Amino acid sequence: MSLWTDIRDFFFPRLCLSCGRKLLVGEEGLCISCFSSLPYTNLGNTPGNEMEKCFWGRFPIVRASSLFYYAKGGDVALILYAMKYHGRKTLCCKMGELMAGELLASGFFEGVDCLLPVPLYRARLRQRGYNQSELLASGISKVTGIPLVTDAIIRSRNNATQTHKSGYARWKNVEGLFQATVTASCLEGKHVLLVDDVLTTGATLIACADALFELKNIRISVLTLAWAR
Incomplete structure (x- = not known):
């Protein structure tokens, strides 16, 4: 541990998002105790799993998975909120x-x-200064070596937040939301993994897939940190 880290942690101690205990070196967001109790989905790479079925009939998905189940007010919700609104880039x-x-x-x-x-x-x-989904993807890339593509699709408007919307309202809210750019042509014939922080109805991810629909022989998989089953 560096002197600067010692000084920073003394004046601005890092606390567990759940229990409030001071985090140890190597802990991020949650302490080991709280982290060990998170609700893992255990979906792994199971073909035809329940999350994958959310996309059946919408687009020809290769595979889908999520690490945690999401529950309102739970520890996973605390992680997602810190990631999106509290500037927790490292998290x-x-x-x-x-x-x-x-x-x-x-x-x-x-x-x-x-x-x-x-x-x-x-x-x-x-306004936020970062895209939490892009940072998630950068963490995945660091481990897997798979490159990021961040300029193939754009969000065409600042749609209202999906929070508190009904299922139908979520679908209307993202209709035509994403557009492919000229760069997207490099994805033809590729297997693309869409990465997002949380899956609810799947409306946002399906809107992303729709933006890529015209590309020849593209294959699409989905991975999210959390799933609101």
Whole structure:
């Protein structure tokens, strides 16, 4: 541990998002005790799993998985909120590394050519200063070596937040939300892994897939940190 880290942790101690205990070196977001009790989905690389079925009939998905189950007010919700609204960039990257580490041995990433994080609208990106999904993807890339593609699709408008919307309202909210760029042509014939922080109805990820629909022989998989089953 560096002197600067000692000084920083003395004046600004890092606390567990759940229990409030001071975090030890190597802990990020949650202490080991709280982290060990997180609700893992254990979906792994299981073909035809329940999450994958969310996309059946929407687009020809190769595979889908998520690390944790999401519950309102739970520890996973605290992680997601800190990632999106409290500037916890390191936490985003660490969660991406964890996702990759959990799935790497299962063969989930075999054949994947690139990682495509769900983009933010440019005004929201300027306001927040980062895209949590892109940081998640960067953590995955660090472990797997799979490159990121961040300029193939754009968010065409600053749509209202999906929080508190009904299922139907979520679908209407993302209709035509994403557009492919000229760069997207490099994805033809590729296996693309869409990366996002949380899956609820699947509306946002399906809207991303729709933006890529015209590309020849593209194959799409999905990976999220959490799933609100």
